[in-house]
Amino acid sequence: MTSSTSNERITVEYRILHKVSQILQKPGDLVEILQNTMKALTEFEGLKVENKAGVFLADNNQKVLKLLTTIGDFSQEFIDKEQIIPFGDCLCGRAAASGELLMSESCDTDSRHERTFSDMTPHGHYIVPLKSFDNLVGILFLYTDTHPTWYQHSQEVLLSIGGLIANTIERKQIDEELNAHRNNLEDIVASRTQDLVKSKEQYRKLNNQIQMIREEEKSRLSREVHDQLGQSLTALKMDTIHIDKNLPADKADLKNQVKSMISTIDETIKSVQHIATELRPPILDAFGICEAIAWQSNEYKKRHGLEFDLNCLQDHVDIDKNLQTALFRIFQEAVTNILRHANASRVQVRMSREKETLTFVIADNGVGIKEKDIDNPESLGLIGIKERVRPWDGQVNFESSPGKGTMLIITLLLKIS
Ligand SMILES: Nc1ncnc2c1ncn2[C@@H]1O[C@H](COP(=O)(O)OP(=O)(O)O)[C@@H](O)[C@H]1O
Ligand SMILES: [Mg+2]
Structure with a gap:
């Protein structure tokens, strides 16, 4: 070659x-x-x-x-x-x-x-x-x-x-x-995700139901305590006053004892009323969310000296009863947090409506909430707030900076089709 x-x-x-x-x-x-x-x-x-x-x-x-x-x-x-x-x-x-x-x-x-x-x-x-x-x-x-x-x-x-x-x-x-x-893995992930979504939905339904049952239970207890116990105590008081009036003037000892009974009964009536309103303020069912918030704020002020600026729904808005309950419980949770964590002296509360959107803002002048607390899966109070407004497509946001207080902003849809 x-x-x-x-x-x-x-x-x-x-x-x-x-x-x-x-x-x-x-x-x-x-x-x-x-x-x-x-x-x-x-x-x-x-x-x-x-x-x-x-x-x-x-x-x-x-x-x-x-x-x-x-x-x-x-x-x-x-x-x-x-x-x-x-x-x-x-x-x-x-x-x-x-x-x-x-x-x-x-x-x-x-x-x-x-x-x-x-x-x-x-x-x-x-x-x-x-x-x-x-x-x-x-x-x-x-x-x-x-x-x-x-x-x-x-x-x-x-x-x-x-x-x-x-x-x-x-x-x-x-x-x-x-x-x-990879396909196998994707299938597994997809099916696990589906399971997770399903159990999350089930958990939410269950949670909603438990909340509703709790509210009903509280309502019932509140009414029973207020009506039954209240009436019995009032009757007891009337009878005791009657005894007091009919006691001969020379029975000073007995008279004093009966007077002390009457004041004990008065205190018990107050305490029963307190328990009943704590369970569920009748004002919420009778007059609605804004009056309930005003009443509750006054209670906080009396008890803790916290000042409130309230600006709640200038025009009449028809709000679903369950939503009113949810908003009221959120208000209580938010103010309890302010009392426990914020070291604040003032709270601004605003509820307003723009078309179908309701905005509910609770702002304090305290130390401010930390970013890590907002998304912490162990912040059960905050999770409870989110869960309560979920049925109304509610969004929960925080605005805060250290020393400048915390603003909790909730927006939700009044009517969900
Ligand atoms: N208004 C607030 N100001 C400052 N920190 C807050 C406020 N609200 C909540 N936090 C912080 O967020 C955390 C989570 O709140 P929450 O879920 O209600 O739990 P808890 O009140 O049981 O501690 C609190 O422990 C607190 O550190
Ligand atoms: Mg809390």
Whole structure:
């Protein structure tokens, strides 16, 4: 071989390797990539391969080859018979068992060519192991004319190509596995998320129901304490006054005792009224949220000396009873927080309506709330506030800076369709 033909050969080898590696690097379906690779090889004239070839994948556990894809004109009989080939069987099985490249001059004379087909025409073979390092990934079989003048370097080139194909198959298999894992993971995440959303919804419904039951219970208790106990005590007081009046003037001791009874009864009546209003102020049901807030503010002022600026709904607004209860409880929770945490002297309360949106603001002049407290899952009081307005699509926000007080801003929709 002259040096110029040797150069030509190297150029062609380089071109075919370049082309094959380009095809193998393309993204897409493995079968399509392999078919394109085989077609490219038929264009490599020095190899003299026909447009007839195929790829098996190796199952190294079962020690069999499984037909993956072919190009060219194969009979159905061939395709059916060649689906599975045990290692060691025929040419391809032999190449799989040895891991070495096989060349066969003719199917008619080569005793290793054990498998025959009714439409078999004389041909030769390149059987190329597809190996990634020592791992047999599959077998590439190429058809050639019988007794080809074996291109002396084709073995090396074909082995290199086999290595490239093996790498691609491995990469695709890993990709597939990864994808399967990823899809599986996504499915798991989706189903867990769904479960979570469902149990969150259930929890909310339950929480709402518990709140409603608690309010009903408090209402009932408040009424019973106020009416039953209140009436009995009033009757008791009347009777005691009657006794007092009818006691002879000389029974000073008894008279004093009865007077003391009357004042005890008075205190008990006050305490009963207090308990009843604490449970649920009757003013809330009788006069509505603004009057209830005004009354409650006055109580806080009397008890804790906290000053209130109230500005509640200048025009009449029809507010759902449950929402009034929710707003009142939020007010109580907010002021309790101010008393416990804010070290404030003044509270501004504003409730206003703009079309369907109700805004409720409670602002203090205390130390300010910390960012971490606002979103803390352990701030159960604040979570309770959020949960209470959720049925009205309520949003709860805080504005605060250290030493500048805390502003709790609630907006919600009066009518939820
Ligand atoms: N008006 C406020 N000013 C300052 N800090 C506040 C105020 N309201 C709440 N906080 C802070 O937010 C935290 C969470 O409040 P909350 O959920 O009601 O829990 P709790 O009152 O039981 O501590 C409080 O512990 C407090 O540190
Ligand atoms: Mg609290």
